[in-house]
Structure formats: C-alpha cells, structure tokens
Amino acid sequence: xxxxxxxxxxxxxxxxxxxxxxxxxxxxxxxxxxxxxxxxxxxxxxxxxxxxxxxxxxxxxxxxxxxxxxxxxxxxxxxxxxxxxxxxxxxxxxxxxxxxxxxxxxxxxxxxxxxxxxxxxxxxxxxxxxxxxxxxxxxxxxxxxxxxxxxxxxxxxxxxxxxxxxxxx
Amino acid sequence: xxxxxxxxxxxxxxxxxxxxxxxxxxxxxxxxxxxxxxxxxxxxxxxxxxxxxxxxxxxxxxxxxxxxxxxxxxxxxxxxxxxxxxxxxxxxxxxxxxxxxxxxxxxxxxxxxxxxxxxxxxxxxxxxxxxxxxxxxxxxxxxxxxxxxxxxxxxxxxxxxxxxxxxxxxxxxxxxxxxxxxxxxxxxxxxxxxxxxxxxxxxxxxxxxxxxxxxxxxxxxxxxxxxxxxxxxxxxxxxxxxxxxxxxxxxxxxxxxxxxxxxxxxxxxxxxxxxxxxxxxxxxxxxxxxxxxxxxxxxxxxxxxxxxxxxxxxxxxxxxxxxxxxxxxxxxxxxxxxxxxxxxxxxxxxxxxxxxxxxxxxxxxxxxxxxxxxxxxxxxxxxxxxxxxxxxxxxxxxxxxx
Numbered sequence: 163x164x165x166x167x168x169x170x171x172x173x174x175x176x177x178x179x180x181x182x183x184x185x186x187x188x189x190x191x192x193x194x195x196x197x198x199x200x201x202x203x204x205x206x207x208x209x210x211x212x213x214x215x216x217x218x219x220x221x222x223x224x225x226x227x228x229x230x231x232x233x234x235x236x237x238x239x240x241x242x243x244x245x246x247x248x249x250x251x252x253x254x255x256x257x258x259x260x261x262x263x264x265x266x267x268x269x270x271x272x273x274x275x276x277x278x279x280x281x282x283x284x285x286x287x288x289x290x291x292x293x294x295x296x297x298x299x300x301x302x303x304x305x306x307x308x309x310x311x312x313x314x315x316x317x318x319x320x321x322x323x324x325x326x327x328x329x330x331x
Numbered sequence: 332x333x334x335x336x337x338x339x340x341x342x343x344x345x346x347x348x349x350x351x352x353x354x355x356x357x358x359x360x361x362x363x364x365x366x367x368x369x370x371x372x373x374x375x376x377x378x379x380x381x382x383x384x385x386x387x388x389x390x391x392x393x394x395x396x397x398x399x400x401x402x403x404x405x406x407x408x409x410x411x412x413x414x415x416x417x418x419x420x421x422x423x424x425x426x427x428x429x430x431x432x433x434x435x436x437x438x439x440x441x442x443x444x445x446x447x448x449x450x451x452x453x454x455x456x457x458x459x460x461x462x463x464x465x466x467x468x469x470x471x472x473x474x475x476x477x478x479x480x481x482x483x484x485x486x487x488x489x490x491x492x493x494x495x496x497x498x499x500x501x502x503x504x505x506x507x508x509x510x511x512x513x514x515x516x517x518x519x520x521x522x523x524x525x526x527x528x529x530x531x532x533x534x535x536x537x538x539x540x541x542x543x544x545x546x547x548x549x550x551x552x553x554x555x556x557x558x559x560x561x562x563x564x565x566x567x568x569x570x571x572x573x574x575x576x577x578x579x580x581x582x583x584x585x586x587x588x589x590x591x592x593x594x595x596x597x598x599x600x601x602x603x604x605x606x607x608x609x610x611x612x613x614x615x616x617x618x619x620x621x622x623x624x625x626x627x628x629x630x631x632x633x634x635x636x637x638x639x640x641x642x643x644x645x646x647x648x649x650x651x652x653x654x655x656x657x658x659x660x661x662x663x664x665x666x667x668x669x670x671x672x673x674x675x676x677x678x679x680x681x682x683x684x685x686x687x688x689x690x691x692x693x694x695x696x697x698x699x700x701x702x703x704x705x706x707x708x709x710x711x712x713x714x715x716x717x718x719x720x721x722x723x724x725x726x727x728x729x730x731x732x733x
Contacts, residue, residue: 169706170427170731183402190398192427196435198390208391215390216397223402236431274380292346293381294441319342326377 167235175235178226186226190219193236197243203290204247206279214250218243244291244305251283277325285321292318332356337367341374381441387432423731490533491516491551498539500526514548521545522563532556535576535587539566541595549579560602564595569609577614583630584614590624601631605642610730621723623678623730631657638682641675648676655683665691674702677729685717703729 167175171192177185197218202211222229222239229238281289291297291305292314299311306314332340337360343349344357361367492513501508505518514520514530522528522544530538534553540546544563550556558565559579567576568591576587580594580602590609596602604611605627613620613628613636622628622639629637637656640649651667654660660667665687672680680695687695692715699705705714705721706728713721 168427168430169728170423183399183406187395187399187402188424191395191424192431194390194394195387195428196431198394199386199388199435202388202390212391212394212397215394216401219398220401220405274377275384294384315342319339322342322377326373329377329380 167231171235172231175226175229175231178223179229179231186223189235193239196236197239200240200290200295201243201247203278203294204244204287205250206286210250214243214246217246221246240295241304248287248305251287274325274329277328281321281324285317285324288314288317289321289325293322332360334360334364334367337361337364338370341367341371345374345378378441384441386435488553488555489516489551490553490556491548493533493548493551494531495520496529496531498527498529502526502528516548516551519545519547532576536567536569539568541565560594560596562596562598564593566593567591581630581632582615583636585630586612586614588612601629601634601637604628604630620682621726623726623733625733626678629653629656635686638679638686640679644673644676644679645671647671648679652679655686662688662691669694669698672698675733677702678726678733681722681726681729684714684722689715699725699729703732 171189174185174189174192178189194215198211198215201214201218202208205211205214218239221242225242229235278286278289287305288302291302292299299314302314303309303311337357340349340353340357341361344354349357361371492515495502495504495509495512495514497510500523501510502512503509503519503521503523504512504514520528520530520540522540522542524542527542528540530540532538535556538558541564544565545561546563546565547559547561549559554575556576557579558577565578567578567587569576569587569589578585578587578594580596583602585592585594585604588610591607592611593605593607594602595605604613604622606622606624608624610624611622613622613630615636618635620628620636620639622636625642626639627642628639631637634657638652640652648668648671651660651664651671655664655668658664665683668676668683669680677699680699684692684695693711696711696714703725705711705725709721709725709728714725
C-alpha cells in the first residue's frame with residue numbers, strides 16, 4: 163500500500179498543520195470517499211461508519227502537528243480509521259470470538275457483496291484489508307500484534323474458500 | 332508437487348508471494364491436472380466478481396458537515412461564522428478527489444489479483460489439427476480477428492451528423508439554406524451578419540457559432556473530432572473532463588482540454604484564443620504550447636503561437652508581449668515585459684523562457700521564483716537548459732495557485 167501525496171495534498175497538509183480549519187476540511191473532502199469506504203466495509207453499518215469516519219478525521223486533526231509530510235497521508239489516516247473501526251467492533255464482541263464454522267462454509271448461494279457482509283468479524287477484517295484494500299500480511303499484522311502470519315494466511319484462505327463455495331455463478 | 336500443495340500454493344500464487352521455481356511448478360501442475368484446473372477456474376470467477384465490487388462507497392452527504400461542526404465546537408467557534416471554514420476551490424478539490432479515486436480503481440487489490448489469476452492456461456488435451464495448419468490458423472486468425480474488431484471499434488466512433496440549431500437568422504450548410512439541421516463530415520457551415528448557431532457535438536459539448544463565421548467539419552469521430560475555423564468566432568463549452576476535440580485555425584491546431592474557450596479568427600490580424608476555464612493545448616510544428624484559463628493568445632500565420640497573456644494584464648503588458656512575439660521586439664521588449672509583470676503574469680514569463688537569451692532566462696527564473704518558488708524537482712539549471720519536464724512541472728505548480 164503506497165500512495166504518494168500530490169503537491170496539492172502536501173500543501174493542504176502544511177496549512178492544516180499550522181492550524182487552519184479550511185485546509186483541513188478540504189483535505190477531508192478529498193480523502194473522505196477513501197476513508198469512508200474502508201470504514202463501512204469493516205463495520206457493515208452506515209450509522210457506525212459515519213460516526214467512526216468523523217472520529218477518524220477529528221483524531222487526525224488533533225495529531226496533525228505530529229504527522230510527517232514525507233509519508234503518504236492517505237495511508238496514515240486509513241490506519242487511524244482501521245484502528246478506530248476495530249475498537250468499535252470490539253465494543254460489541256471480541257474480534258476473535260467468532261470464526262467460520264464448518265456449517266457456514268456450506269451455506270446458501272448468495273452474491274459476493276452480501277456474502278462478505280455476513281462473514282465473521284475477524285474474517286471480514288482480514289479479507290477486506292488484504293483482498294479489497296491491498297494490505298500485505300505484514301501490514302495487517304500491525305493491527306493484530308497477537309497474531310502470526312500463518313494464522314492470518316489460514317484465516318484468509320478459509321474465507322476465500324467459504325466465499326468461492328457459496329458464490330452464485 | 333501434489334494437488335493438496337497446489338491448492339494451498341494457489342493462494343500465494345495469486346498474492347504474488349511465490350518464488351519463481353514454485354510458481355513454475357504450480358503453473359505446470361495446473362496445466363496438467365483437471366481437478367486443480369477446475370479449482371483454479373473457480374478462483375478466476377471469484378476474483379473477477381471481486382473486481383466488479385465498487386472501488387468507492389459514496390459517503391452520506393452530512394459527514395463533512397459533522398466534521399465541520401465538531402471542529403467548530405472544539406475551538407469554541409459559532410456555527411454562523413461558516414465563511415471561516417467554508418470549503419475553498421471546489422474545482423481543485425474535485426480534481427484531487429478524481430485523482431484519488433483513479434488510483435484506488437487502477438491500483439486496487441481486486442483488479443491486480445484478477446489479472447494475476449489469468450496467468451495460467453490449460454494445455455489442450457486434444458492434439459487437434461496438423462501442426463502446420465494449426466500454426467497458420469494461430470497466426471492468421473488472431474490477426475484477422477484483431478483487424479475486424481478494430482474496424483468495428485473504429486467505425487462505431489464516427490458520430491456525424493452533428494445537430495445544428497439556429498439561435499437567430501438563417502444558416503447555410505453546404506449551400507442549403509436551413510434553420511435547424513444536421514452537419515455532416517466534409518460540409519461547410521456558414522453564418523452571415525444576422526445569424527448565429529449552436530452546434531451539439533456528441534460526447535463533447537456545445538459550440539456557439541457567431542456572426543459571419545465559416546467552418547468546415549473535417550472529422551466527426553469520438554476521440555478525434557476536428558473542425559476548421561476559416562473565419563468568424565466560435566465559443567466552445569465542454570461537458571467532458573478530457574474531450575478530444577480540436578480546431579484548426581491559421582495552421583495551428585487548438586486542442587480542447589475541458590472547460591470553455593473562444594476563438595475569433597480576424598484573418599490578417601490572426602486569430603485570438605481566449606481560454607475561460609480549464610486549459611487548452613496548441614500544436615504547432617511538432618511543439619505543444621499550453622494556454623491556461625483566463626489567458627489569451629494570438630495565433631498568426633508564419634509565427635509561433637503568441638505568448639499567453641492574462642486577461643487582467645495591463646495594456647502595456649499586452650503591447651510589450653505583441654512587440655516581442657510579432658514585431659521583433661527582442662531584448663528590449665523582454666525587459667519591458669519583466670518590468671510590467673505582476674503575480675498574475677508569471678505563466679506569461681514562464682512561457683517566454685524558451686525564446687529568450689540565457690541571461691534573460693536567469694533574470695526570468697529569479698523573477699518567477701520570488702513569487703512562486705519552483706517545486707523540489709525543478710532546478711535553476713534545468714530551467715535554463717529548457718528541460719521540458721521541469722518547465723511543465725513548474726507550469727503546473729503556478730497554474731493551480733493562480
């Protein structure tokens with residue numbers, strides 16, 4: 163995952179760091195679809211996604227002065243969004259509580275979008291980050307310090323097999 | 332490698348994590364094993380469907396307002412002072428949003444993985460026709476199919492006739508007196524001193540044709556529309572970000588790059604190009620010249636395109652530029668241009684650089700740097716030696732700030 167900042171984004175970052183709201187709001191508008199997409203895919207709920215997106219931007223605003231302009235801004239803010247989404251998901255149930263059971267891997271045939279939505283939380287997070295957002299295993303491990311790479315891989319393969327097995331052709 | 336190993340490795344194959352040797356072994360196995368090939372085909376279908384999911388989910392409209400309100404709240408501002416935080420240049424923001432979305436769509440993981448899955452093809456089981464015939468068919472058939480597909484693709488791009496609507500008076504199309512009519516490729520459209528028209532250009536936008544204008548529709552084809560402005564005035568309004576539409580005037584090709592512009596062909600005095608929005612490119616003798624919004628430029632036969640001048644520049648500035656471009660004004664004219672230049676004239680100075688002496692390039696470099704420092708990747712030496720890439724990068728840097 164790497165996306166260089168454009169000149170205009172660097173300019174907006176600079177003025178946001180100096181405390182100007184206008185620059186920061188412009189920056190938010192540009193990257194909003196990017197941030198909202200990942201948050202919505204992780205949380206599966208519009209209201210929560212909205213709340214966490216706003217929370218992400220507010221946290222970014224507070225930490226703006228520590229942000230290193232040489233780093234891709236979108237990568238940084240997305241990691242804030244992912245951490246906050248995981249925190250939100252953890253409030254309702256532990257991320258590790260549910261996994262794909264044998265029965266679920268042989269469910270009824272559905273379209274891909276609804277299949278992804280019904281994945282257990284941990285499987286969904288790993289799948290969304292790896293296969294939809296393009297994070298590598300190493301990058302995903304930064305969000306799950308208690309997991310090892312093999313566990314991640316196994317989880318992802320299990321998810322893919324579940325999706326492939328239940329996909330309407 | 333056995334089937335179970337291949338099943339596991341297939342995922343690493345798609346994730347591009349295998350070393351070359353294992354990758355070849357997986358490919359070899361899949362080509363020769365019906366069961367694994369079936370598994371592999373399921374993966375292709377899966378990643379193809381994954382690619383179809385929207386790259387972007389549109390956020391609810393009030394998210395930005397919520398951020399704005401929250402910002403106000405924590406800084407103790409009253410919501411009425413919205414002007415303080417109102418969003419600035421929406422065109423730049425839309426452009427940036429577009430860039431970000433494009434990156435996401437182009438470089439998204441599903442698209443990449445879908446491409447990778449297409450890497451293996453199964454070895455045909457049936458030996459089929461004799462080798463020579465097969466070889467011939469394999470060579471000729473794809474070529475014939477490509478040629479046919481290209482023909483069809485190219486043919487469907489022709490978009491004439493274009494619709495013309497008279498806004499006032501009678502029009503003449505290829506000798507016919509008409510009010511509302513269509514305009515075919517190769518036909519001439521003319522207006523007199525009492526008539527004007529609007530032309531609807533498919534997938535591009537509209538072109539207003541002023542009094543006493545004569546235009547030839549050279550080519551009506553998506554991606555390569557071309558009109559010659561023999562005399563008169565036209566005003567082009569694009570609806571597309573990057574339409575491919577060009578106008579030939581006095582031996583110059585004016586290429587639309589979105590937005591609005593006007594060209595008035597004053598015959599012997601040359602044509603006057605006035606860009607209202609976005610920018611325009613001019614092709615002349617193999618060189619491309621850029622004209623930004625709010626700039627005008629004179630196109631005279633026998634000369635290179637005139638240096639673009641800001642619409643708000645002073646008359647003295649215009650006169651000095653005209654003297655340099657068309658009256659052999661030389662160094663004296665350049666010195667005048669530099670002395671008259673304000674912040675708004677920096678793109679004019681930048682456009683002059685390729686046509687002045689080394690010493691004057693140094694002076695102009697300094698003059699522009701004082702107002703718009705060059706981006707990191709642009710150096711003084713590069714500009715002096717007329718590095719095209721650096722000149723363009725600096726142009727972009729100034730363009731969005733003006």
